[in-house]
Amino acid sequence: MHRLPTLLSGIFLVFLTSWLGLVAYPALQLGALKPFADADSGTTFPPLLGGNAVAGQNVYASEGCVSCHSQQIRQTSVTHSDIERGWGKRPSVARDYLRNRTAFLGSSRLGQDISNVGVRQPDAKWYFMLLYRPSLVCEGSAMPSYSYLFKVRKIQGQRSNEALDLNASDAPAPDSEVLPSADAKNLVAYLLSLRHDYPLPEAPVKKEAAK
């Protein structure tokens, strides 16, 4: 290890192990995964994202939602708690992130895990309220307000049906309405698309016991 080339070769070889295992292997194997055609329903999983949801990913990225929210239901060999808590029906696998531009796995749960939030909460209006002022739907939440994703304007004629249903006390002004901007709508479309509950060959979904 006296000469630079010898030392460099040694370092290169050691680096190569993790590069092969954690970079090349995922890129070649996991990166080549295709959507799974489901025999039962005739659709492919993961489902395609609609146009707004695709744009919504960029909003999710730029707002840094991944700083507080994770999108991974953990494997049962490590913990059952994610599934028991009702955050998902089955552990997440690599193929679940296929349709995304970025895999927002997350490393912190200051907020809830949202990998299946499209299934747990399918009401778009709830999300708009949450983004506008989290305390409206989640008392005591530490989530910040994203009111800058909304526009406040005077009601012109009739109330717009996109306007948030705010109480008089929460509304900014008596004759104003709060409308979501395009960013907010795209983000909510993306959140509604979040689901990891479909079965895959490597991730079967247990049928729930008949009630």
Added chain:
Amino acid sequence: MNNEHHHQPGEQDQENDKPLSPWLIGSFMLALLWGGLYLGFNSGGFRQDVYDSNAVNWAGGGTATAQAPDPKIVGKRLYSQNCLVCHQATGLGVAGQFPPLVGSEWVLSEGAHADNHLVLLLLNGNQGPMHVKGQAYNNAMPQWKQLSDDQIAAILTYIRSDWGNSASAIDSNFVAQIRKGDGSQSDPWTESQLLAVPPVKNSPPAASPAVK
């Protein structure tokens, strides 16, 4: 520069360094051994599709954890794609042209008709007249050996359980067996040839197929 050899702090000091303690070597070796064993037994055979490190040991069998969808549902879809044109969605066929499947002794493996006859019929097709529920039909049935064992098993399971039919399921191992045996011929069966094949029943597996 000078005659004295000055030791750098990072250099070997042959005089003062004691030989490595065997305890130290031993514990390092043990740790590495543990690491290797743990990796060996908890990696799901290093398969790409095994995510649960407890589920499978590296001796193989990764797909054991994957549970197949309900064969009846798969079978219904395949029936619609392949069989429906002739035998109809009601399974009643077309009078004089295509035999019915509802209550058919071929489908239900009644009398002289056995499970393997049904499988062979699907694999190799039929030529010449055929009697179903006392009626004669003289249309050639094409062969379906291009379908996989799973698919044939699913279709047969489906037709044996819908429209009031009730017979045991056919599993894909049975189909595979038949395909290799009598089903390996290329010509379609005539009715007499088919019934001449000794009957074989598809004995149901010990556990019922996973219905998910």
Added chain:
Amino acid sequence: MSEDLFRLHHTENGHQGQEDADMRRIDASLRLPTIILFSNAIHWLVVAALLSVVLSVKLVFPGFLGGIGFLSYGRLAPTTRDLMLYGWATQASLAAGIWLMTRLCRRPLGGILLNTLIICATVLWNLAVLLGSLAILAGYSTGVEWLEYPNWASAMLFLSFLLIGIWALLLFDRRASGHPEVAQWYLVAGFCSFPWVYGTANLLLTWRPIQASAQGPIQSWFCGALLTLWLLTVSVAALYALLPRILGSRLHRRDLATLGFWMFLLLGSWSGMDRLIGGPVPAWMTSAGVVSGILFVIPVTIIAINLTGILRRGPNRNGFRPVYRFLTMGLFSLLALGVLEAISSIPCISGTLNLTGFSEAKYQLCILGAVSFPLFGVLYEALPGLIGRDCWCKALTNRHYWLAVAGLWLLFGLMILEGFFTGLALIDPTVTFLNITSYSYPFHLLECVAQLVLLAATVTLGINLTVALAGDYLFPKR
């Protein structure tokens, strides 16, 4: 002024004068680049500390500075982390690495041209950090954790690192002395690893993103490799280079150091997988994360054996040597980190404590303790030589040290406890998430205090540095 640690001759025999002249030449060759790198790094450290305070207050009062896009938590948090990683830690490691390498190789860095090149690269680096941070705050983050800078900013960082780092490798090749030291191996490994790690990760995740199903392991690999293969290698090199010299003795069991070096690199490069234990990756990756995390305690133990074996004998050089304290605290943090890493890689513990404040605590211990303290040590040791006089104010240095120590351990302790309690609550499905948020509230409140202490520490360091440099450093008095 205190005697130069890197002198070979410590008795009066005439060679001292020659050596001192050599050392002054080496200092002169890297004076400006090193000082500029360190100053910029500390500037970003102060900014990051301030933003960390804002973030911790936001966790307690979500409405604090709320409703403003530029200052929302989701944008400030990545900005702060990237400032710590790239603004402070990488820049200071570059400065420390170059300084150590020139000293260890006993070769000056080069002439005016090389100095200019490095200073230009430094300007490029800081411009990238500044503009990249503003871009994140403006909403142009890439969304990939630890790689949020827009593509043009990360490309600038990559390029400027190459322009600075290549010289460290060339210095090693042309070094004066024959036997390389342990510290030099670590430095070579560190300077090789950043371009490789940063380049690969950016290429596959932000510049030309591959399919997202593959991104998880690559991103985690990057996080682990950045911390262990780049930042920790420079800090460990500082420990190996300076501690024996301060204590006037050779390494204890130096023959183990080779094994320790290679294991450190091997396991460190796999260490990122501890974030994904139980994650959406094939089972073997989870197991690899478990094994590499637990076995990482081996190279850390070897470093401990090499260096703590000599700590019993106190420093026997005269003069004010703040570097000793900082280095020992850095070493202690590294040992604690190794043990913590091993414990947190056990699957059932990872299942409970991963993704909580516990992971954050590990990260903070690494970046604030194991990485930053040795870098502070190098700064305190290097600057007097670089500007030619005893420049540090004892009182401020003391204050910086104690505030930094208090801040680090307070923050770390609080985050560990927070992680512990929230982790245990999370595995109980009957505890609602809002309840868990309220459990962590008192910890977040106290973490604000810890961040304020850290801010005080970094501000003290900033003042200390400003006072030290206020003397005319371009024309040192002799």
